[in-house]
Amino acid sequence: MILHGYWRSSAAYRVRIALNLKRISYQQTSYPLRQGAQRSLEFLARNPQGLVPALETDEGTILTQSLAIIEYLEETHPHPTLLPPHPLARARVRGLAMIIACDLHPLNNLRVLNFIGDRYRQDDAGKTQWYQHWVKVELDALENRLSRDAATGKFCHGNTATMADVCLIPQLYNARRWNCDVRSYQTLLRIEEACLLLPAFSAAAPERQPDSE
Amino acid sequence: MILHGYWRSSAAYRVRIALNLKRISYQQTSYPLRQGAQRSLEFLARNPQGLVPALETDEGTILTQSLAIIEYLEETHPHPTLLPPHPLARARVRGLAMIIACDLHPLNNLRVLNFIGDRYRQDDAGKTQWYQHWVKVELDALENRLSRDAATGKFCHGNTATMADVCLIPQLYNARRWNCDVRSYQTLLRIEEACLLLPAFSAAAPERQPDSE
Numbered sequence: 001m002i003l004h005g006y007w008r009s010s011a012a013y014r015v016r017i018a019l020n021l022k023r024i025s026y027q028q029t030s031y032p033l034r035q036g037a038q039r040s041l042e043f044l045a046r047n048p049q050g051l052v053p054a055l056e057t058d059e060g061t062i063l064t065q066s067l068a069i070i071e072y073l074e075e076t077h078p079h080p081t082l083l084p085p086h087p088l089a090r091a092r093v094r095g096l097a098m099i100i101a102c103d104l105h106p107l108n109n110l111r112v113l114n115f116i117g118d119r120y121r122q123d124d125a126g127k128t129q130w131y132q133h134w135v136k137v138e139l140d141a142l143e144n145r146l147s148r149d150a151a152t153g154k155f156c157h158g159n160t161a162t163m164a165d166v167c168l169i170p171q172l173y174n175a176r177r178w179n180c181d182v183r184s185y186q187t188l189l190r191i192e193e194a195c196l197l198l199p200a201f202s203a204a205a206p207e208r209q210p211d212s213e
Numbered sequence: 214m215i216l217h218g219y220w221r222s223s224a225a226y227r228v229r230i231a232l233n234l235k236r237i238s239y240q241q242t243s244y245p246l247r248q249g250a251q252r253s254l255e256f257l258a259r260n261p262q263g264l265v266p267a268l269e270t271d272e273g274t275i276l277t278q279s280l281a282i283i284e285y286l287e288e289t290h291p292h293p294t295l296l297p298p299h300p301l302a303r304a305r306v307r308g309l310a311m312i313i314a315c316d317l318h319p320l321n322n323l324r325v326l327n328f329i330g331d332r333y334r335q336d337d338a339g340k341t342q343w344y345q346h347w348v349k350v351e352l353d354a355l356e357n358r359l360s361r362d363a364a365t366g367k368f369c370h371g372n373t374a375t376m377a378d379v380c381l382i383p384q385l386y387n388a389r390r391w392n393c394d395v396r397s398y399q400t401l402l403r404i405e406e407a408c409l410l411l412p413a414f415s416a417a418a419p420e421r422q423p424d425s426e
Binding site: 050051069076087088090091094095099107116120122130138141144 | 263270280282284303304307315325328335346
């Protein structure tokens with residue numbers, strides 16, 4: 001498989017963790033986002049949305065959207081599982097993952113930051129305010145839920161890593177990059193610590209990728 | 214089951230379609246979003262994220278995030294299916310659904326429009342520009358993909374409604390509400406026409422809900 005991504009893309013980072021957890025070997029192709037490589041004709045032929053990541057299967061099919069890719073990996077390489085067995089528990093895990101993947105990350109994507117910079121004349125400080133605002137809204141909600149919920153264990157759900165952790169760790173990485181104050185998220189930080197002890201997570205870290213600058 | 218939602222919430226609209234397609238009977242509770250009912254303590258106790266929809270199961274469990282809810286319905290009420298059987302096809306359908314649910318809809322949510330109004334002093338015209346910009350970016354990409362892809366049929370994927378159609382129809386409804394020009398999306402409009410012939414879709418329409426104003 002070939003992962004079309006970028007070392008700093010948070011959504012590509014999710015897919016790297018999932019591939020590693022499932023011990024699937026893969027190659028990486030890098031699209032430097034700030035230079036607009038994801039808008040090149042070559043990449044748009046692969047993904048008309050012009051967003052990384054895209055996963056190219058061994059048969060040459062291109063899959064897009066990180067969570068759809070991870071669901072595919074879960075269905076085709078079920079062990080170890082990234083979703084618990086019971087439907088209610090699966091809904092909980094997917095719901096936690098989507099707080100990050102649907103309600104937080106898309107707001108803080110590069111193209112959105114560029115838009116508010118260009119249209120609303122926001123400088124780096126203004127973009128940082130935007131970024132930090134949405135991180136706080138959603139990580140507050142996530143910490144609130146995880147800290148009081150009996151289903152939370154060593155990881156977001158119980159004592160094995162799931163799709164929710166796969167989304168949480170890249171989001172925390174990005175939050176720090178934007179100087180968000182994450183110190184109050186005791187539950188999230190505890191879960192992060194447990195995740196980063198696993199080689200699948202630590203090997204997926206941005207600074208450990210071949211295209212990292 | 215009780216669907217905690219609002220007639221105009223696009224994400225609640227998705228869940229209504231899915232419940233209808235699966236012929237699951239449900240009650241609705243309404244949270245008028247512009248009045249901030251989704252931020253009431255009563256609702257925050259159900260969903261700390263303060264976003265609709267939330268689905269309350271017959272056992273009283275609260276599920277959040279529309280796509281996580283729909284996956285739950287798919288797992289617990291598998292017929293009719295909202296996902297095709299083959300993993301690659303499932304990944305395609307989920308990927309299409311997530312173009313809308315992850316990359317488009319969250320940018321145009323009420324809280325984001327309120328934020329750009331307050332912080333960047335955008336009036337209704339400015340908010341409409343923001344809204345229309347992101348609709349165009351993503352619906353252009355979606356039309357591009359669906360129009361050239363052999364897997365597209367009468368619906369987004371083949372000839373039965375899937376999770377992708379469940380996301381597409383509410384998004385087109387919202388796009389028109391914000392005066393987006395959707396006339397060039399021939400494939401999307403053809404699919405919409407097929408969907409709206411199904412009672413499950415038409416009965417889920419915002420203006421047909423009990424709390425519609």
